[in-house]
Amino acid sequence: MSQWAMVIDLDRCTGCEACVVACRAENNVPTRGEEECARDRHQSWIRVERYLEGEFPDVKARFMPVLCQHCDNAPCEPVCPVYATYHNPEGLNIQVYNRCVGTRYCANNCPYTVRSFNFFAPHWDEPLSYQLNPDVSIRPGGVMEKCTFCVQRVQKAQGIAKDEKRSIRDGEVQPACAQACPAEAIVFGDRSDPESRVSRLSRSNRAFKLLEDLGTQPRVVYLKNSSWDDTSLSAPKGK
């Protein structure tokens, strides 16, 4: 059984946010408009976090794409009172849209704050509604959603592989973000195969996981940008 995982190489990430756009297009993530975004209700399943250091003209930016980490010990899963989110045997953290009643407890318990909530029912003006992906359901208002590792693409590849009576090849399944990244910074695959790209890349000595000390056991491995010199950072003041 495949164990899906992802590696994001921060050396390659340019912060262009093509992954964000691709994810939005693939997964019918609603665009909320100016007023709603001003109320902090923008929705995206993946975001590129940008931290600026230094003063002009020596400003440096650090980019980090953050998406659902599909943690093995996901803190969001046990707190849902109606079992609307659970961990499937292939390691994906599944969100069941039609079971969600909207308590928003899972979003509060996610330390990465990757879950987004549909405060209103989504709406696309014509002709934008024609570009919706038919493989992905539209979530109604009041329902939680988040990155699914493009589970529709995983299922499609599994279907094709089953028809052709073979197993899924490495690199056959590419989520929208991995497909769109011009720098090929996002790699997706099966970590139970020790020779797959994700397995080999996650053995790198630049590898780290986000907020690893919390024990969530995320499935997204980040490869540190070798130009980040952490010893030169001044301590954050916490304001």
Added chain:
Amino acid sequence: MSPPGLRIRCATLDEARRVVSLLLSREIPPKNIEVVSAEPIHDVGAAISGKSRLPVFVISGAGLGIAAGYGLAAATARLYPINTGGMPIVSPLPVGIVTYEMMMLIAILFTLAGMLWEGKLLRKQPRDKTGATDTLSDDEILIVVKGVSAEETENLRAAAGLRTA
């Protein structure tokens, strides 16, 4: 037709206590004595009401609640095992919490049921033809003694020196 009971009205609690102790000393069984008052008179109540089985109700309710709570939390989890966050399917601590709450809930409901049962509430009360029994008077206490013959009634009346209703 059973002999008409003796009906005594007392004006104060002490008088009621005196009368009841007199009746008991004449060996009238406690279950034939009925004391109707607007407030509880503790020593009278202790003397003439029998042993209460309320604790049995409560304990059995608690036992049932424990079983129900365990079933609710553990059995339903086993019925449909879903992996959430790597936690065990039947986690002892949450199951303990649900069991505790169900135990308390069923114990409370059984206490209420026991109260209704033992107090003989929720029954169609036999309407006393004189109509006086059903009125809780403010300051008076009514003592009704059943199953006494007319002769004994006279003896009691003489001994107690009471006026009758």
Added chain:
Amino acid sequence: MNRLPPSNKQINEDLLRPILDTTWRFYAAVLILGSILAAAILTFAYQVYQGIGVTGKNWPVMWNLYITNFVFWIGISHAGTLISAILRLTKATWRRPITRCAEAITVFALLIGSMFPIVHLGRPWLFYWLVPYPSERMIWPNFRSPLMWDFMAINTYLVGSLTYLYLPMVPDLATIRDRSQGLRRRIYAVLSLGWRGTATQWDRLERAIAIMAVIIVPVAISVHTIVSWDFAMTLNPMWKSTIFGPYFVVGAIFSGIAALILAMAVLRRVLRLEAYLEPLHFDNLGKLLLTMSCLWFYFTFAEYLTVWYNNEPHELVVFWSKVSGRYAPLFWSMIAGCFVVPMIFLGIRRLRTIPGVALASLTIVIGMWLERFLIIVPTLANPRLPFVRGGYTPRWVEVTITIGTFAYFGLLYVFFTKLFPIISMWELKEGYHARSHTVTGTLPVADLPASGRLET
């Protein structure tokens, strides 16, 4: 007590007057409170129709005023339990006029508090999925979730406090039945379950109440502990704290007693109960409130000290946002309302009068509401990954619904005092007579043989 206690007749008259006479003030209260409540209900309907986005909720602050209100009202509901049950168990004699008032607060606060999880849902019409019933989908709710523990605990406490309110009320309902005619008599006859007041019934009733008092205290403690675990079971900075269980229980009892004092002060004036709710009661409750204020401050200090001393960056962000940052005005108002003002008005004996105690209670209730808000919002606004930090401003929808629930509480209380005696009459009578006679447990020996023992 050097005054003669009122006679039973006087007690009945005074305490049944609000029920048997209706004045214009009743109708005015119902009208005003009812219209505020109607506004809140309409607002909720608007929210359900348009979507929960009409509130101020955002990403990442996904829980705000509704959960604040939820925790606040469940906290207020601990008033009845402490006063009624613990004072009954310790046989404190001054509790008698207060118990029913307190128990009523508990029931109404619970009703309102348990409504809020439904109001805050994204899809409230599906709230029944949290009820454990055998569905055709063969799926039960997730009992590992603290929200399900909330569900079980609050429902148990609701059933328990309804029982605990109703059982001692049965004899009083029978008294009203005996003084009414017609339809009112029939209604109260049903409500009083055919109570006659025999000695057996009194004995069983008192036993049942004693058993309930023993049961309801652990239930109440578990309820607010479980509500606090909604927060403590998460990984969020300044929520992931083991002190939350006891902290919240102390805070609940604290705010509950304050709400009780406020209710008593209002009732005393409006229903002219000056003879029954004496300055002694307010003085005693004021001293209890002072103790709880010190306890609350101790827990708060312990919580903030450990966070500050641990110097952990994620937690310090939340800490500073409360102490000197965006939420500082609310934080220091809370400290003033919950500790400074009570210290003055409850600690100085000359100021511990009924108005003084009522003022301290008012600031405490406001301060404790702020405390719930400050527990929830700053943590959610400052998650671990700094990029997504945000803030929260309430909008008219949740403010209207909040005010509406206070009006709802008032309305429920107005109806309760109209239909049921707010002071337990039989307990008052029992108390007055117990003072003038010592109950020895055995019957007086006037007509008995010299041995002094009962012959049964």
